[in-house]
Amino acid sequence: MTEEERKRRKREGLQLLEKISMPEQEPEVRARNFKEVPHGYTAEMAVEEAWRCIQCKNSPCVQGCPVEIDIPAFIRAIQEENFQESVDVIKRTNALPAVCGRVCPQEEQCEKLCVRGKKGMPVAIGRLERFAADWEAEQGEAKVPETAPPNGHKVAVIGCGPGGMTCAGDLALLGYEVHVYEAFHASGGVLRYGIPEFRLPKDIVDRETHYLEQLGVHFHYNMVIGNVWTLEEMREEEGFEAFYIGTGAGLPWFMKIEGENLNGVYSANEFLTRANLMRAYDPDNYDTPTWVGENTAVVGGGNVAMDSARTALRLGAENVYIVYRRSWEQMPARDEEMEHAREEGVDFRLLQNPIAILGDEKGWVKGVKCIKMELGEPDASGRRRPVPIEGSEFVLDIDCFIVAIGNGPNPLLPDATPELKVNKWGNITADEIGRTSIPGVFAGGDIVTGAATVIEAMGAGKIAARGIHDYLDGDMSETDWPAFE
Amino acid sequence: MFEIVSTEELGPRIKRFEIKAPLVARKIKPGQFIMLRIDDNGERIPLTMVDHDAEAGTVTIIFEEVGKTTIQLGKLKTGDELLDFIGPLGAYHDMTGGEHGRVIGVGGGIGNAPLLPKVSEFHEQGLEVTGIIGARSKEILILEDEIKAACDTLHICTDDGSHGHHGFVSDVLKQLLDESTDYDFVLAIGPPIMMKVCRDLVKPYGVPCYVSLNTIMVDGTGMCGSCRVSVGDEVKFACVDGPEMRGEEIDFEEMMARQRRYVDEEQCALERYLKEVGE
Ligand SMILES: Cc1cc2nc3c(=O)[nH]c(=O)nc-3n(C[C@H](O)[C@H](O)[C@H](O)COP(=O)(O)OP(=O)(O)OC[C@H]3O[C@@H](n4cnc5c(N)ncnc54)[C@H](O)[C@@H]3O)c2cc1C
Ligand SMILES: Cc1cc2nc3c(=O)[nH]c(=O)nc-3n(C[C@H](O)[C@H](O)[C@H](O)COP(=O)(O)OP(=O)(O)OC[C@H]3O[C@@H](n4cnc5c(N)ncnc54)[C@H](O)[C@@H]3O)c2cc1C
Ligand code: SF4
Ligand code: SF4
Ligand code: FES
Numbered sequence: 001m002t003e004e005e006r007k008r009r010k011r012e013g014l015q016l017l018e019k020i021s022m023p024e025q026e027p028e029v030r031a032r033n034f035k036e037v038p039h040g041y042t043a044e045m046a047v048e049e050a051w052r053c054i055q056c057k058n059s060p061c062v063q064g065c066p067v068e069i070d071i072p073a074f075i076r077a078i079q080e081e082n083f084q085e086s087v088d089v090i091k092r093t094n095a096l097p098a099v100c101g102r103v104c105p106q107e108e109q110c111e112k113l114c115v116r117g118k119k120g121m122p123v124a125i126g127r128l129e130r131f132a133a134d135w136e137a138e139q140g141e142a143k144v145p146e147t148a149p150p151n152g153h154k155v156a157v158i159g160c161g162p163g164g165m166t167c168a169g170d171l172a173l174l175g176y177e178v179h180v181y182e183a184f185h186a187s188g189g190v191l192r193y194g195i196p197e198f199r200l201p202k203d204i205v206d207r208e209t210h211y212l213e214q215l216g217v218h219f220h221y222n223m224v225i226g227n228v229w230t231l232e233e234m235r236e237e238e239g240f241e242a243f244y245i246g247t248g249a250g251l252p253w254f255m256k257i258e259g260e261n262l263n264g265v266y267s268a269n270e271f272l273t274r275a276n277l278m279r280a281y282d283p284d285n286y287d288t289p290t291w292v293g294e295n296t297a298v299v300g301g302g303n304v305a306m307d308s309a310r311t312a313l314r315l316g317a318e319n320v321y322i323v324y325r326r327s328w329e330q331m332p333a334r335d336e337e338m339e340h341a342r343e344e345g346v347d348f349r350l351l352q353n354p355i356a357i358l359g360d361e362k363g364w365v366k367g368v369k370c371i372k373m374e375l376g377e378p379d380a381s382g383r384r385r386p387v388p389i390e391g392s393e394f395v396l397d398i399d400c401f402i403v404a405i406g407n408g409p410n411p412l413l414p415d416a417t418p419e420l421k422v423n424k425w426g427n428i429t430a431d432e433i434g435r436t437s438i439p440g441v442f443a444g445g446d447i448v449t450g451a452a453t454v455i456e457a458m459g460a461g462k463i464a465a466r467g468i469h470d471y472l473d474g475d476m477s478e479t480d481w482p483a484f485e
Numbered sequence: 486m487f488e489i490v491s492t493e494e495l496g497p498r499i500k501r502f503e504i505k506a507p508l509v510a511r512k513i514k515p516g517q518f519i520m521l522r523i524d525d526n527g528e529r530i531p532l533t534m535v536d537h538d539a540e541a542g543t544v545t546i547i548f549e550e551v552g553k554t555t556i557q558l559g560k561l562k563t564g565d566e567l568l569d570f571i572g573p574l575g576a577y578h579d580m581t582g583g584e585h586g587r588v589i590g591v592g593g594g595i596g597n598a599p600l601l602p603k604v605s606e607f608h609e610q611g612l613e614v615t616g617i618i619g620a621r622s623k624e625i626l627i628l629e630d631e632i633k634a635a636c637d638t639l640h641i642c643t644d645d646g647s648h649g650h651h652g653f654v655s656d657v658l659k660q661l662l663d664e665s666t667d668y669d670f671v672l673a674i675g676p677p678i679m680m681k682v683c684r685d686l687v688k689p690y691g692v693p694c695y696v697s698l699n700t701i702m703v704d705g706t707g708m709c710g711s712c713r714v715s716v717g718d719e720v721k722f723a724c725v726d727g728p729e730m731r732g733e734e735i736d737f738e739e740m741m742a743r744q745r746r747y748v749d750e751e752q753c754a755l756e757r758y759l760k761e762v763g764e
Contacts, residue, residue: 289750
């Protein structure tokens with residue numbers, strides 16, 4: 001690229017106040033299929049978008065990224081059309097760019113702090129990251145970096161979600177013998193069983209898993225740790241010296257309202273697991289059944305609710321409602337998912353809250369009684385608290401109800417490990433580098449923080465990998481281990 | 486992959502398989518279950534452990550061919566392999582609490598399979614075990630000899646009178662309790678309706694009654710809530726809080742309604758499968 005060209009590009013980039021839009025399937029079409037919604041940038045679009053970045057010296061965007069990707073550097077490489085270099089920069093700190101580019105809540109993280117967002121839209125950092133990762137995938141097998149020579153230490157990673165996978169990859173690079181144990185028959189955690197194909201194609205998860213296999217990570221599926229082995233047995237009989245627990249937030253919360261056990265009422269976990277992991281959306285080829293009503297209501301306002309609603313549409317529901325007790329601005333879901341849901345025809349019923357589910361004589365859902373809400377004083381989280389409006393009850397006719405109000409920590413492993421301290425909600429207690437109350441046992445991700453994000457779980461996996469390295473091969477000794485009350 | 490090391494037909498549409506699964510075999514206890522998936526297109530189904538051999542590394546299951554997955558399973562032969570075999574799942578309950586006493590074990594239909602390891606355990610622990618087992622008719626009554634070996638007294642019932650007492654297991658249970666209520670507990674395993682009848686019957690005698698719930702499951706690890714049941718004011722997950730539970734407060738009507746959630750879809754899967762295999 002000539003200097004002249006660079007100048008022109010820079011000028012043009014500065015003038016563009018909006019992100020280059022990403023081509024996607026038309027709403028009417030995609031609302032009935034499970035293929036990925038956005039097609040991703042072409043190389044041309046990516047370069048054009050990349051030139052919107054002004055390469056800030058202090059790069060505020062980086063502070064917004066939990067794994068501190070060198071954002072200006074990777075975007076710079078795209079400007080110069082050095083796509084491989086761009087991937088290399090990203091991969092220095094983020095092992096799963098194809099995933100993060102798609103599912104990170106960018107508007108709350110990197111893009112929130114981008115200076116271009118002060119006037120107009122921020123640089124589409126997520127889309128560019130996705131582009132770089134997808135470009136690499138198109139080139140064939142990913143480059144497998146040289147790992148350090150085996151150091152003789154054996155580490156177990158429990159739970160194969162994004163946190164566990166990140167931790168496993170980092171440790172393998174450092175020369176550890178790493179074994180990942182997963183309760184399900186497949187890798188990925190929520191990336192596999194929760195987030196639907198149309199948002200995160202499963203071949204991306206397969207590709208990342210394959211990459212880790214090439215790094216020498218051993219995967220063991222169908223292993224419910226706690227039941228099949230206790231940590232103590234793994235230490236004594238299998239010779240594991242350190243552990244990373246990344247078992248996630250897999251305990252569905254219900255609303256505890258009348259009628260919640262009627263037929264046609266699902267937890268989002270059940271609904272999505274049937275559809276995603278067990279592929280119930282393809283009944284001609286897979287045996288696991290699922291069911292969706294003509295009129296389906298989803299309660300909740302997060303990504304889980306959006307995923308459930310959009311899956312229900314794709315499974316054939318005529319009308320899909322999202323019932324949420326606050327307003328649009330307060331929904332915790334990613335902006336893009338909310339927009340996509342709305343375009344696809346999901347009917348948002350805001351400032352309403354279900355108070356009872358009504359059933360017919362055969363035990364199936366036939367309606368949901370809701371109450372209207374208004375926003376009152378801000379609560380502890382700073383969001384205005386929704387308060388019910390007395391006497392505003394009404395009934396919404398539905399035949400399927402999906403509860404997507406959140407998940408707690410799955411107690412199975414903590415229950416089987418009494419020395420492992422948990423807080424009053426059941427989350428494993430861990431310090432800032434992931435150390436738990438048992439020496440040699442680290443934990444991170446949703447099981448520690450409560451339901452959070454993919455990138456935060458990956459950040460925790462990364463920090464714990466460093467901690468484990470320090471513990472087994474560095475300065476940290478058993479006596480340094482913190483005491484937990 | 487998990488190899489099937491032996492197969493045996495116990496009755497029409499009822500089979501016993503021994504599966505090589507050393508890690509499961511080492512740990513699994515009476516009352517716990519496994520989930521299996523035959524192949525990548527299959528669903529995960531729960532089956533109770535009937536026997537296990539830690540040394541040989543095998544787990545025995547017994548199943549009735551009732552739908553797509555169990556019929557497909559029944560076609561497999563010694564030497565074939567299962568794709569997934571997950572366990573142990575469910576809670577282990579030591580019902581005796583180390584006390585030596587008298588108990589009644591009731592089994593109905595395929596429920597006699599999960600009953601066997603329980604009564605065997607009670608017997609080994611030195612309890613006095615009275616067994617009541619039943620089935621629709623003699624030819625589908627399974628495990629009579631094995632259960633007999635674990636019981637001090639065994640009563641047999643068939644709905645059609647082709648063997649033992651002509652009538653239901655609950656008739657015999659009532660008789661026994663009328664004679665004496667000096668039992669530490671009753672354990673009843675079988676179809677939900679049978680467990681409900683037994684539970685209702687036992688209640689007025691003031692004897693604790695345990696049951697084993699066979700709700701519809703997806704993961705079996707407490708992650709989805711498909712298996713939830715109302716127990717008094719609480720909601721419990723059969724896969725982690727159970728499957729064995731105290732029966733007094735279980736809402737069986739709700740549970741039975743929930744079992745019918747997928748009848749149409751299951752029927753479709755079965756028809757599609759039978760067409761595929763030309764039956
Ligand atoms: C439907 C849905 C949509 C979401 N969308 C987004 C999004 O768009 N963007 C975003 O950033 N975040 C999103 N999230 C949140 C995000 O997925 C999680 O924060 C993240 O996956 C947590 O990662 P983790 O590694 O802690 O655990 P998980 O991904 O939860 O994985 C834990 C794994 O551990 C396994 N496990 C549990 N117990 C055991 C045991 N005893 N033995 C062995 N294995 C065990 C589980 O089977 C599971 O595979 C979403 C979550 C859901 C449910
Ligand atoms: C903890 C547990 C332990 C079990 N142990 C045994 C066992 O040891 N031996 C055995 O034969 N069966 C057992 N079952 C039942 C077994 O899981 C089902 O028979 C099996 O899932 C049916 O699958 P299918 O595809 O062949 O039939 P489907 O087509 O799924 O169902 C056929 C018929 O069976 C009914 N059904 C479906 N799922 C269940 C279920 N979970 N429980 C009861 N009925 C069901 C349906 O309503 C339908 O009428 C157990 C179930 C649970 C939850
Ligand atoms: S990983 Fe997430 S937060 Fe970090 S740069 Fe990428 S999209 Fe932004
Ligand atoms: S803040 Fe925005 S414009 Fe500045 S370097 Fe980061 S991405 Fe580029
Ligand atoms: S089967 Fe999913 S929670 Fe019990």
